[in-house]
Amino acid sequence: MEDRELILSLLPKAGRKSRPPLAQPPLPRHSADELWAEFGIRLAELGGRIGTREDAEVILARPHILDHESAEILGLHSGGEPIWDAEVGVTTADLAIAETGSLILATGPHRTRLVSLCPVLHLVLVPKDRIVATMAEAFTRLSDRTTVMITGPSRTADIEGILVRGVHGPGDIVVVPL
Amino acid sequence: MPKGKKPSVEAFARGVTAETTKSVRAASKSKTESRIPTLEIAFHDVEGARTQAAQIKEFVLDNISSLLVQLEAKCKMNGIQVHWAKDAESARNLIARLCEEAAPVGSTIVKAKSMATEEIHLNEHLIEKGYEVVETDLGEYVIQIDHDTPSHLVTPIIHKNKRQVAESFSREGLGPYTESPEELAAQARRHLRDRFKEAKIGISGINFAIAQSGRLVLVENEGNNRLSTTAPDTHIAVMGLEKILPSEGDLPLFLRLLAGSATGQRMTVYVHMISGPRRKDENDGPSNVHLVILDNGRTKVLNGPYREILRCIRCGACLNVCPVYRQVSGHAYGHVYSGPLGAVLAPALEGVEQLPDVAKASTLCGSCEEVCPVKIPIPRMLLQLREEAVRKGVLKEPIPWSMFVFGATSGLRWRTGLKLLPMSKMAQHPMKNGWTEFRDLPEKQGRDFRKWWNGRS
Numbered sequence: 001m002e003d004r005e006l007i008l009s010l011l012p013k014a015g016r017k018s019r020p021p022l023a024q025p026p027l028p029r030h031s032a033d034e035l036w037a038e039f040g041i042r043l044a045e046l047g048g049r050i051g052t053r054e055d056a057e058v059i060l061a062r063p064h065i066l067d068h069e070s071a072e073i074l075g076l077h078s079g080g081e082p083i084w085d086a087e088v089g090v091t092t093a094d095l096a097i098a099e100t101g102s103l104i105l106a107t108g109p110h111r112t113r114l115v116s117l118c119p120v121l122h123l124v125l126v127p128k129d130r131i132v133a134t135m136a137e138a139f140t141r142l143s144d145r146t147t148v149m150i151t152g153p154s155r156t157a158d159i160e161g162i163l164v165r166g167v168h169g170p171g172d173i174v175v176v177p178l
Numbered sequence: 179m180p181k182g183k184k185p186s187v188e189a190f191a192r193g194v195t196a197e198t199t200k201s202v203r204a205a206s207k208s209k210t211e212s213r214i215p216t217l218e219i220a221f222h223d224v225e226g227a228r229t230q231a232a233q234i235k236e237f238v239l240d241n242i243s244s245l246l247v248q249l250e251a252k253c254k255m256n257g258i259q260v261h262w263a264k265d266a267e268s269a270r271n272l273i274a275r276l277c278e279e280a281a282p283v284g285s286t287i288v289k290a291k292s293m294a295t296e297e298i299h300l301n302e303h304l305i306e307k308g309y310e311v312v313e314t315d316l317g318e319y320v321i322q323i324d325h326d327t328p329s330h331l332v333t334p335i336i337h338k339n340k341r342q343v344a345e346s347f348s349r350e351g352l353g354p355y356t357e358s359p360e361e362l363a364a365q366a367r368r369h370l371r372d373r374f375k376e377a378k379i380g381i382s383g384i385n386f387a388i389a390q391s392g393r394l395v396l397v398e399n400e401g402n403n404r405l406s407t408t409a410p411d412t413h414i415a416v417m418g419l420e421k422i423l424p425s426e427g428d429l430p431l432f433l434r435l436l437a438g439s440a441t442g443q444r445m446t447v448y449v450h451m452i453s454g455p456r457r458k459d460e461n462d463g464p465s466n467v468h469l470v471i472l473d474n475g476r477t478k479v480l481n482g483p484y485r486e487i488l489r490c491i492r493c494g495a496c497l498n499v500c501p502v503y504r505q506v507s508g509h510a511y512g513h514v515y516s517g518p519l520g521a522v523l524a525p526a527l528e529g530v531e532q533l534p535d536v537a538k539a540s541t542l543c544g545s546c547e548e549v550c551p552v553k554i555p556i557p558r559m560l561l562q563l564r565e566e567a568v569r570k571g572v573l574k575e576p577i578p579w580s581m582f583v584f585g586a587t588s589g590l591r592w593r594t595g596l597k598l599l600p601m602s603k604m605a606q607h608p609m610k611n612g613w614t615e616f617r618d619l620p621e622k623q624g625r626d627f628r629k630w631w632n633g634r635s
Contacts, residue, residue, distance in 0.1 A: 169401025
């Protein structure tokens with residue numbers, strides 16, 4: 001504990017200022033369909049796309065791994081390939097955010113974090129009512145478990161600023177609102 | 179960058195190749211150009227958003243002691259083990275001990291890009307202890323195999339072009355020679371996958387630590403950071419003690435400012451919010467999560483005149499916009515923190531005696547302050563650092579300028595000086611030294627302007 005006590009003794013003593021309030025812009029009121037339309041535009045800009053249940057079935061012909069909740073929604077068995085070998089990872093998102101085209105995925109019972117990360121294609125199922133307009137709104141509803149917000153396919157511009165998709169995470173992301 | 183005595187920024191700048199300057203300029207320019215349109219989409223009032231972020235960071239610095247204690251308590255409740263390190267050596271020893279507890283010497287450690295671990299030179303220490311340490315961010319991986327150092331906070335190989343990366347990959351046997359960035363990234367993905375599978379420990383930095391919830395927030399685009407902090411059984415995160423935000427409600431503001439300012443993105447691809455080790459009912463994730471809170475000079479900065487530099491969220495916008503950085507690249511600053519941010523932070527952390535001349539690597543044009551998402555008054559602090567360095571006798575005041583001012587502010591002294599000047603071949607021009615280092619000063623030619631002016635009819 002030696003370093004801890006030393007550091008705390010060197011820090012300036014606590015100020016009494018109350019924290020500055022956050023400006024909260026009024027939440028826009030949109031229908032779920034309008035929000036999904038905006039979500040689709042944002043996702044396409046990033047190189048992802050919206051798909052249908054039929055698209056999902058075509059994708060599932062490839063070697064895949066399917067998580068519990070998604071299997072239930074699709075009426076299939078969960079599991080599949082070992083995580084490091086699957087080409088497609090199928091998960092269900094907790095929330096979609098229209099303004100940035102982002103998805104929120106929390107860990108949870110029987111959930112596997114790597115399903116949304118290791119494969120080259122991430123197929124994401126989202127029940128249609130799980131969409132919000134803004135990130136601010138989404139962040140008031142976060143789970144207290146480890147959570148990831150995913151905005152588009154994995155990318156890098158490390159080499160000469162040239163955009164490359166799918167460096168370590170999935171280079172393709174297909175979102176199916178159901 | 180070779181170790182040993184650091185050359186001055188100017189001396190280093192003379193050796194920077196045109197190829198390097200071209201790479202740095204092109205990338206800096208494109209990031210600067212996409213910044214404003216992105217921020218304008220994200221915020222109706224960009225100026226207001228920056229002001230708010232600056233105020234929140236000031237609140238954090240004002241209350242850092244209680245916020246750190248709160249963070250520690252919340253992290254512990256979440257199952258995150260919290261450690262404190264007063265300096266680089268203490269941090270290195272602590273992290274080496276955590277590694278030894280987690281996995282036998284010789285095991286693989288995967289690293290996600292982290293400036294804090296660069297600052298404490300962690301990799302060298304762990305390699306010395308016998309671990310295989312692998313950087314997994316594409317740019318950092320290139321830096322590691324080239325035994326180079328990062329030249330930018332966000333894009334570490336901004337000083338390299340694709341031909342140089344291609345040569346390094348082919349030398350290391352990652353695959354057939356190719357200059358296609360897409361193919362190079364694919365080679366890195368294949369090569370690093372096995373490292374992720376076998377790694378026992380993942381080490382990362384953090385972008386924000388939330389005091390209210392004890393959650394660690396990491397942002398990235400590639401996915402290597404998530405892999406490093408998810409696949410191995412032990413995750414060690416290192417944070418500078420200033421990287422706190424009060425609450426999760428602050429995240430949308432800061433995440434959007436960071437993504438827009440850093441790379442002109444509306445949002446970073448992955449925002450990983452870590453609430454502790456894997457819970458019993460979860461299928462994967464590390465069983466041990468450690469947080470190392472690093473001082474290493476920060477408490478000194480908090481109590482001194484450069485305190486505001488600790489508002490920094492490491493977006494790199496000030497590097498991208500800086501005319502000096504664009505010309506000389508990050509290595510010229512002789513420290514892991516480069517550009518306008520580094521010109522203040524590096525001497526503030528280490529003392530001006532160690533880095534007396536980096537504060538001179540600025541034209542004081544003010545662009546850095548204009549783009550800063552947390553409104554750090556960088557030019558003012560650069561001037562203060564120059565004054566401090568002169569006062570401590572580690573930086574010479576440009577004497578010829580003061581002589582010039584002495585001569586030019588009095589009519590008599592000016593006229594006398596002008597008459598005396600031609601007598602000496604070494605005219606006391608203020609810029610003479612910089613000029614004559616490479617060229618000869620021409621002999622005085624022609625007539626005297628004043629004589630001609632006074633004698634004209």
